[in-house]
Amino acid sequence: MSNGSSNNNNNTARFDAARRVAIFGGTHGNEMSGVTLVNLWMQNSAEIQRKGLEIKPFLTNPKAVEKCVRYVDTDLNRAFTQENLSATGGDELPYEVQRAQEINRMFGPKGSAEAYDVIFDLHNTTSNMGCTLILESSKDAFNLQMMNYIKKAFAPASCLVLLNEHPLLKYSTSRSVAKHPVGMEVGPQPQGVLRSNIFEAMRVILKHALDFISLFNEGMEFPPCTVEVFRVLERMDYPRDANGNIIAMVHPNLQDCDWEPLNPGDPMFQTFDGKSIHYQGSSTVYPTFINEAAYYEKQQAFVTTRRETLAASAIRKA
Amino acid sequence: MVDRAENSQMQRTFVPPIYNVTICGGTHGNELTGVYIVREMQKQKMEKAGSVSVTTVETNPRAVAAGRRYTEMDLNRCFTDVLLSSPITESTPYEVKRAQELNAQLGPKGSAKAVDLLIDLHNTTSNMGLCFIFYSIDWITLHIYKYIENNLNSVPVRAIQLDIPSSEAYSLESVGKHGFAIEVGPQPSGVLRADIFNVVKEALDLTLQWLQKFSSGHSFEGGTVDAYTFVKSVDYPRDSAGKATAIIHQDLQDNDFKLLRSGDPIFQTFSGDILKYEGEDLYPFFVNECAYYEKKIAFHLAQKKTYSFPHISVKND
Numbered sequence: 057m058s059n060g061s062s063n064n065n066n067n068t069a070r071f072d073a074a075r076r077v078a079i080f081g082g083t084h085g086n087e088m089s090g091v092t093l094v095n096l097w098m099q100n101s102a103e104i105q106r107k108g109l110e111i112k113p114f115l116t117n118p119k120a121v122e123k124c125v126r127y128v129d130t131d132l133n134r135a136f137t138q139e140n141l142s143a144t145g146g147d148e149l150p151y152e153v154q155r156a157q158e159i160n161r162m163f164g165p166k167g168s169a170e171a172y173d174v175i176f177d178l179h180n181t182t183s184n185m186g187c188t189l190i191l192e193s194s195k196d197a198f199n200l201q202m203m204n205y206i207k208k209a210f211a212p213a214s215c216l217v218l219l220n221e222h223p224l225l226k227y228s229t230s231r232s233v234a235k236h237p238v239g240m241e242v243g244p245q246p247q248g249v250l251r252s253n254i255f256e257a258m259r260v261i262l263k264h265a266l267d268f269i270s271l272f273n274e275g276m277e278f279p280p281c282t283v284e285v286f287r288v289l290e291r292m293d294y295p296r297d298a299n300g301n302i303i304a305m306v307h308p309n310l311q312d313c314d315w316e317p318l319n320p321g322d323p324m325f326q327t328f329d330g331k332s333i334h335y336q337g338s339s340t341v342y343p344t345f346i347n348e349a350a351y352y353e354k355q356q357a358f359v360t361t362r363r364e365t366l367a368a369s370a371i372r373k374a
Numbered sequence: 375m376v377d378r379a380e381n382s383q384m385q386r387t388f389v390p391p392i393y394n395v396t397i398c399g400g401t402h403g404n405e406l407t408g409v410y411i412v413r414e415m416q417k418q419k420m421e422k423a424g425s426v427s428v429t430t431v432e433t434n435p436r437a438v439a440a441g442r443r444y445t446e447m448d449l450n451r452c453f454t455d456v457l458l459s460s461p462i463t464e465s466t467p468y469e470v471k472r473a474q475e476l477n478a479q480l481g482p483k484g485s486a487k488a489v490d491l492l493i494d495l496h497n498t499t500s501n502m503g504l505c506f507i508f509y510s511i512d513w514i515t516l517h518i519y520k521y522i523e524n525n526l527n528s529v530p531v532r533a534i535q536l537d538i539p540s541s542e543a544y545s546l547e548s549v550g551k552h553g554f555a556i557e558v559g560p561q562p563s564g565v566l567r568a569d570i571f572n573v574v575k576e577a578l579d580l581t582l583q584w585l586q587k588f589s590s591g592h593s594f595e596g597g598t599v600d601a602y603t604f605v606k607s608v609d610y611p612r613d614s615a616g617k618a619t620a621i622i623h624q625d626l627q628d629n630d631f632k633l634l635r636s637g638d639p640i641f642q643t644f645s646g647d648i649l650k651y652e653g654e655d656l657y658p659f660f661v662n663e664c665a666y667y668e669k670k671i672a673f674h675l676a677q678k679k680t681y682s683f684p685h686i687s688v689k690n691d
């Protein structure tokens with residue numbers, strides 16, 4: 057599929073029909089909504105079938121799923137770097153690097169014309185993020201239109217868009233082998249737990265996503281639109297001592313307040329002996345991924361974002 | 375001590391002193407409140423509460439370092455008499471060895487040398503608020519529970535009793551002469567919530583306060599406690615391959631301790647059917663506790679029983 061013949065709002069961007077779509081679950085083996093949905097659909101795919109569309113549900117990290125851990129050797133969702141994808145070493149390579157190469161063969165190669173059109177990567181978070189779509193490029197009109205469609209179809213329930221285009225904080229995800237990678241992050245849900253409300257929400261947003269692709273493939277034109285996104289700015293770590301141990305926790309006023317404004321001077325962390333540490337930034341930010349379990353080891357208590365409105369040109373099948 | 379006429383019907387009991395208390399965290403390595411409470415108490419050198427000496431122990435440091443519940447076997451199932459006396463070989467799981475070490479350090483279980491009071495800190499993914507979990511109906515435990523119930527207002531406080539004889543009691547707190555677990559949720563494994571940390575810290579401060587008052591001769595009024603007594607557990611419905619075919623129904627999810635009656639929905643299958651509870655009215659708890667999937671438990675069920683306990687004060691030799 058081409059990148060679209062024009063990014064000009066006045067012109068309609070043409071994309072080839074999206075014929076090959078994958079749904080990834082278990083990229084983190086203890087994020088249960090995706091694991092469960094993909095297992096269900098591998099047994100019976102009736103619910104996800106759409107005419108003229110090949111939709112492949114796929115468990116990306118089966119060893120991690122079996123052990124119900126995030127990863128075995130290394131985080132699969134950080135493993136799709138060019139260096140890893142071209143590494144030699146076969147069985148000697150960390151398990152997830154081998155998996156990344158396998159996934160790149162099956163669904164990529166990343167960056168090539170043969171790559172899958174769309175990959176949905178299903179994730180859960182312990183953060184109170186609700187339903188979040190993760191966008192990797194502000195210039196992907198197809199993805200922007202899809203996310204606009206999903207948000208409107210899901211309303212009045214909320215589905216927000218997180219844009220991670222930050223040159224340093226952006227990472228090489230499993231979905232990045234596709235031409236149009238879409239992250240779906242639903243929380244809060246503890247690792248290893250399956251909650252029915254979270255499960256159903258993910259099922260529904262995925263249904264809307266597949267409906268969009270179907271409509272697009274049938275020739276529907278989607279007029280120009282704007283999409284509100286939250287753009288990743290900065291990673292904020294816990295305060296730590298000289299040995300790297302955390303010395304404070306996310307403050308009760310910030311805990312569970314994903315997407316709400318954090319103003320300069322607002323409480324941000326609370327030390328174990330009860331003192332507050334305040335946000336020292338110069339302007340209001342919108343924090344998210346607040347207190348995600350998996351990020352303690354990645355030195356992240358939360359990320360800050362700013363609100364932006366992105367414009368997407370009209371799109372239509374070529 | 376004044377003999378109050380209106381309480382003269384209640385027996386007054388004199389109880390041996392509590393000289394020491396041991397607070398344990400990290401028995402499950404991914405239940406973080408206990409880990410950080412213990413570390414903070416060690417940093418603050420919390421070694422005495424009045425005349426009561428205070429010890430803190432991180433009980434499963436390997437599991438804590440790995441961010442896992444356990445490395446080879448659930449440590450909090452290793453304290454039965456059988457496991458505590460089993461011979462150690464090369465194939466003995468780490469946690470069995472660790473349990474025997476802890477028993478030597480804090481016990482031996484059932485002996486006069488055991489610590490007077492052992493409190494083990496836990497978290498659950500279930501919406502259980504703060505729970506005291508104990509085996510036997512013990513006046514010290516019930517009084518401390520009552521004191522916390524009366525003074526802690528930020529979360530619901532409840533008591534859970536497991537009717538298991540001491541020899542078969544499998545968890546760490548059974549090692550102390552008196553012991554109970556403080557279980558607080560909901561908190562995801564691997565997450566440290568400040569609100570939960572603050573509640574547990576408050577509960578421990580109240581416990582130490584009570585112990586100091588008790589040790590200094592204060593008399594505590596008797597009363598009653600409504601405790602949830604474990605009856606049975608319910609597993610997920612499974613297919614012939616042993617895979618769960620349903621999720622906890624949204625009406626039951628997060629409704630720990632809300633009375634369950636016949637006809638109430640408990641599971642929702644992946645194909646959308648609702649499965650209903652059939653049986654006597656009971657109280658569910660540990661609803662959708664992450665660690666219990668592998669133990670084949672979707673939730674536990676309990677009866678509520680009222681226990682009375684007497685006035686107590688410390689027995690002076």
